[in-house]
Amino acid sequence: MAEIKDPENTIIVELKDGNVVIELLADVAPLHAERMKELARGGEYDNVAFHRVIDGFMAQTGDVANGDMEDGFNLRMAGTGGSSLPDLPAEFSKLPHDRGTLGAARSANPNSANSQFFINFKDNHFLNGQYTVYGRVIEGMEHVDAITKGEPPANPDRMISVKVAADA
Numbered sequence: 001m002a003e004i005k006d007p008e009n010t011i012i013v014e015l016k017d018g019n020v021v022i023e024l025l026a027d028v029a030p031l032h033a034e035r036m037k038e039l040a041r042g043g044e045y046d047n048v049a050f051h052r053v054i055d056g057f058m059a060q061t062g063d064v065a066n067g068d069m070e071d072g073f074n075l076r077m078a079g080t081g082g083s084s085l086p087d088l089p090a091e092f093s094k095l096p097h098d099r100g101t102l103g104a105a106r107s108a109n110p111n112s113a114n115s116q117f118f119i120n121f122k123d124n125h126f127l128n129g130q131y132t133v134y135g136r137v138i139e140g141m142e143h144v145d146a147i148t149k150g151e152p153p154a155n156p157d158r159m160i161s162v163k164v165a166a167d168a
Contacts (some may be wrong), residue, residue: 002139009033009039010165011135015147020119020140021165022102029091029134032104032113036134037164039064039083039115040087045162051152057124057149060105061159062116082114090132097127100144102135119144 003022004010010023039045044064052060065081071121090110097120105116113132121144135152137144139140146158 004165007166008164009037010138011036012163012165012168013045013140014160014162015140015143016160017143017146018140020143021138022135024102024135025095025133025137027152028093028095029132030135031088031102032091032132035083035085035088035115036117038085040162040164041092041167044083044115045159047158047160049152049156049158051156052118053147053149053153053156054147054151056116056121058103058120060116060118062105082116085114087111088113088132091134092129092132095133096132097124097131098136099123100137100141101133102137103127104132104134106131111152121145 001122011024013020013022023034031140045062047147048061049134050061051057051063063081064083072102097136099122101120103118103120104113105118106113119137
């Protein structure tokens with residue numbers, strides 16, 4: 001198990017193949033880190049699908065409005081929703097979008113991030129300065145790599161549970 005330095009700012013995502021441990025960068029993007037913890041503590045990320053998974057690019061999830069439904073319609077709508085909470089302002093930093101970093105998904109408006117996020121499969125430096133980086137995978141990246149690909153995948157993988165390490 002990865003050494004968890006700050007349980008309050010560590011997220012454990014249970015996937016079908018094992019756990020992914022994410023260190024939140026609360027010092028870099030405090031609003032995004034707080035939002036992820038709030039939604040995790042409310043159980044809102046549990047059973048949410050990875051609705052957009054592009055091989056060699058990234059895996060996107062976190063549509064708590066549309067990504068937890070079993071029927072195909074809601075899965076097709078996944079990516080268009082957020083949470084009941086207000087959108088977040090961008091918290092851009094000099095941190096690069098390296099393999100394993102967590103980025104805030106958003107619409108064309110830089111201040112529209114809400115609940116959705118993506119995990120980079122590789123260094124995606126063309127995203128630098130355009131999307132908020134607010135976490136990084138410190139264990140379990142092999143489980144991220146194994147997420148079923150597609151836009152949306154025919155049988156998408158889901159986040160079985162998402163917990164703050166301090167609560168686990």
